[in-house]
Amino acid sequence: MxxxxxxxxxxxxxxxxxxxxxxMSVTEAVQEYARVKLASGNWGKWDIETxxxxxxxxxxxxxxxxxxxxxxxxxxxxxxxxxxxxxxxxxxxxxxxxxxxxxxxxxxxxxxxxxxxxxxxxxxxxxxxxxxxxxxxxxxxxxxxxxxxxxxxxxxxxxxxxxxxxxxxxxxxxxxxxxxxxxxxxxxxxxxxxxxxxxxxxxxxxxxxxxxxxxxxxxxxxxxxxxxxxxxxxxxxxxxxxxxxxRLLYWPCPSCGEFFPAQWKYLRWNESETDIRKASRTVTCFCPHCGDAEIKQTAKQQMLMASRWVPEGCNISAAGEITGTLxxxxxxxxxxxGPAASFQSWEQLVYNYLSGVKDFEATGSQEKLKATINTDQGRPYSYQKSDRKRSSDRLAERAEVTTKRHVPEGALFLVACVDVQAGKDRRFVVQVHGNSEHERWVIDRYNIKLSARIKDDNATEPTERYHQIDPAGYPEDWHQLSKLILDRGYPLDDESGREMHVHLIVCDHGGEDGVSDNAYGYYRKLRTENRHHKLMLVKGGSSAQTEMVKITRPDNTKRADRKAAAKGDVPLHILATNRLKDNVSSKLERETEGSGYVHFPDWLGAWFYEELTAESRDEQGRWDKANKKRANEAWDLLCYNEAAQYQLQTHKPKFWLSPARWAQPWNENINVYHPDKQHQAPAAKQAAPRQRRVRYRTT
Ligand SMILES: [Zn+2]
Missing domain, CATH: 3.40.50.300 (P-loop containing nucleotide triphosphate hydrolases)
Structure with a gap:
């Protein structure tokens, strides 16, 4: 009713x-009727003049x-x-x-x-x-x-x-x-x-x-x-x-009165000042009409109040008259x-920009620089790349004389990256990297082609004695990764006889069902040995992903397998592959030793450098192989090593202020041991103390 x-x-x-x-105009209505929360916390009238x-x-x-x-x-x-x-x-x-x-x-x-x-x-x-x-x-x-x-x-x-x-x-x-x-x-x-x-x-x-x-x-x-x-x-x-x-926003020069666009390109600062905080304080704006380069931030509000939108094809006179054809x-x-943004000072704009540049120079990552150019300056970002292309020959020329498969001085922790190849040429492709805060070393590369399953008990030749490895078919074949990577030590290149264990395996979780199921199974097996923190399963994500590495816990337990409680128990790391590749690419472009440099040993063949350069960045910024058939494992695996930095937090300068024990100098490093001194590889250990589990927890 x-x-x-x-x-x-x-x-x-x-x-x-x-x-x-x-x-009434929208502005009049807004000022008359709308209330906004003021800095004081009270609600008040909207002041469009800000x-x-x-x-x-x-x-x-x-x-x-x-x-x-x-x-x-x-x-x-x-x-x-x-x-x-x-x-x-x-x-x-x-x-x-x-x-x-x-x-x-x-x-x-x-x-x-x-x-x-x-x-x-x-x-x-x-x-x-x-x-x-x-x-x-x-x-x-x-x-x-x-x-x-x-x-x-x-x-x-x-x-x-x-x-x-x-x-x-x-x-x-x-x-x-x-x-x-x-x-x-x-x-x-x-x-x-x-x-x-x-x-x-x-x-x-x-x-x-x-x-x-x-x-x-x-x-x-x-x-x-x-x-x-x-x-x-x-x-x-x-x-x-x-x-x-x-329409672009123009504002008048306080000296000559002529209008010019309120753009980043007109800001100036003392470029010879190396302290970025001090440099940003020297910021001024430059007038393209009279050449006054000393316009101070204090003039900004007055310039803003007189600012005008000028459409393409039009001009604005000093009197503020706009003429032309739209x-x-x-x-x-x-x-x-950015320079015209009411709630951002010129000093802060310059400071953020210089921090971005500094970060890029230190780490090779363009993320921070891109972020400040987009959101602070309001401009699109142009990917920085060196004029010279990364050619495989040029990278090969940098190879250094090293002791084969030894840990070079400076490398503090090892990351083994694994690519799973199913199909006819089934194998695990393994590439081991040494890492310090800023440098990378490729120290090993090989294939695991044989399983531990006996084919012919009488044969002595390994290829006759063992079955070919089958990552999709046999869960136990994954245990080869424990035996050949985790249980192994790499000799330190200091003739001390000491060795270093691999700290982390980064492994592709595979696309096909069999491979990923077995990858998850291997993680669960490592958990029974309390060394699951040594395995990072990864998968490429979409380009829209904001985090470099995002942890998910997919439900990968089959219904039949009655372990419903284990649902979502294995972390899968989704990688922002394209951006990781941008980072690695910047690193590869460094030609001299120092921050961000990647070292190559002299014993890897030309094929390795061909793999490293198999992909290039297209106009839309996506990394792809020009030739689909070309192998690219060296490049992919180097990018996995970069993903490991994000997982381990070693990409943060803060980490290095008091590094974890596995990233300390060799004498203090827990992954360094002397094989003659009755050291047992972590494989043989029983569950480690609880505290340690906390330290390695990945989430
Ligand atoms: Zn002027």
Whole structure:
């Protein structure tokens, strides 16, 4: 039964839907109606003057001439608060319509709902009464308003984009989700957003915002003089920006008054200062018009207040007059760089950049540098590679005279990397690496081809006496890894007679069922000997993976095998293979000994260097074999050794401040022993003391 009061209420609700939109700009509405949490913790009015560059993009969200708006910028600009929270506030109060906000994951959408949109609506006295009073109308992902319109807080999935028509769609952090490049085969997130808003014609609006996340596809690209605002060739939000009218943020020089782009390239600092903290404090901005190179951070706010968005094809005079011809397009697009970000100082920008460069020089890893260029500077990253290609001949020339299969001075722990080859030429390919904080040594490479299963008891020739190894067929064949790797010691190259045990085996878990089942079985066998911490099973992951090494515990116990309790008991390490390969590649490009250098022994043949160079990086930054038939084990196994560093935490400088006992100098190292002094290899030991298990635990 319908209550009369409800009917009245519904009539009033519908009446507000039929009312014409309140005529005010988005910025005015945001300042008037939306409340934001202030630094004091209280809720107060939104001060658009803290991020003056957001005023124009906000106001253009209601443009009837455009179907979409793209905003590229660094973090700490307030861009998503303005474009998302601000647009929601405007929509709810001034022009109610169905609105879809897409976050990168379902969890992010829930968090955004709980921490941002929910509290904003609840704490804004002009907005709160507009929410439906019926409790069940409002949950984490769906909000219904009195006017009858919906606000959905969702994530990139076909079902979300396919379901209904939305007048307004906003996609945030566009480059942080690879799904958005192609949502389940249906097209890019932005294309899908345009389809959903299409039926509203000029009243619809699709928005994408993000800091850049994809690499520059052509590292040799240079901006053209005809298209100075063009974004370098890349995927994601940068490519969308290029479809629009390409507005860049310009600000006026305090000395001459002429406008120039607020870009990273105009920052200067004392490059001869080696202390990066001190160097970053010398930062100033340079004016390309009058050459004033002493513009200080203190002038930034004033420059920001006078800043203007200038579209491609236009010029701005010192009086602030913009003239020229805009690109004819349905999309507005904005790109601002780090120096203009309200909540990030120039000093911090330079400091983060110099730390990234320092990290790259020390470790060969470009991760940190890429992160600061993308999220602090708001620019796309161009993968650094040396001009000279890694040719196998050049690597072979670096081979050093060494004592074969000995641990060279400087190497503190050994990692044996194993590639499992099933099929006809079945074998384990083993490559053993010595490691210190910064250097790597290839010290051994061989195949395990024979099992311990007797074929002919009378034969003396091993190939006659034993069966060929079969990693997919025989679980016990994996025990050869214990016998030939873990129980073995490598002599130290100091004539002391001492030897060193391998600290960790990194082994490919295989693709096929038989191989991976047996790999898991081998791990369980090692656990009964309490040396499962010596085995790291690995598998290549997707390029979207954020961690270098991610630990999963797949349910790999067969139902029949009644050990249901053991379900998920074996850790499987998923590798960000492509990024690990980037790291190793940078290391291989170092030509002189020192930090990051990889040493090769002189006894490995040309085939080894051919394997090392079998893969190259394509334009999209993916490592692949040009020739599918070419062997690449040396390269893959060197990359496994790199994954081991992440597992063991030895990639962190902090680890080396007080290294674990297995990474200490030979005299203190627990993996070093003297074979004549009754040393028993760990294989023969009973369970080690409990404490030790804690130390080696991998999770
Ligand atoms: Zn100037």
């Amino acid at each position: 319908i209550n009369y009061g409800d009917v009245c209420q519904i009539k009033r609700d519908i009446a507000s839907l039929l009312k014409p939109p309140v005529r 991020t003056p560059y957001m005023r124009e993009p906000l106001d253009m969200l209601t443009s009837r001439r455009h179907r979409g708006l793209i905003f590229v910028g660094p973090a700490r600009t307030g861009k998503s608060q303005a474009l998302v929270d601000g647009f929601v506030a405007y929509d709810v109060k001034c022009d109610p319509s169905d609105m879809l906000v897409v976050q990168i994951t379902k969890e992010k959408a829930a968090e955004f709902s709980k921490k941002r949109i929910g509290p904003m609506l609840d704490n804004s006295p002009d907005l709160q009464p507009l929410l439906s009073p019926r409790g069940h109308d409002n949950n984490l992902h769906d909000k219904v308003l009195r006017a009858g319109n919906y606000l959905k807080l969702a994530w990139p999935a076909k079902s979300i984009f396919a379901s209904s028509e939305w007048r307004r769609v906003i996609i945030t952090d566009y480059d942080r989700s690879q799904t958005l490049l192609d949502v389940e085969g249906e097209g890019s997130g932005f294309d899908l957003a345009l389809k959903r808003t299409q039926s509203f014609r000029s009243r619809g609006m699709a928005v994408a915002e993000s800091s850049p996340g994809y690499e520059v596809l052509d590292p040799d690209w240079v901006p053209s003089t005809e298209k100075p605002h063009e974004f370098p060739p890349t995927l994601g939000v940068g490519a969308l920006y290029n479809l629009g009218d390409r 690109i004819d397009t349905d999309f507005l697009s904005y790109w601002m760089e």
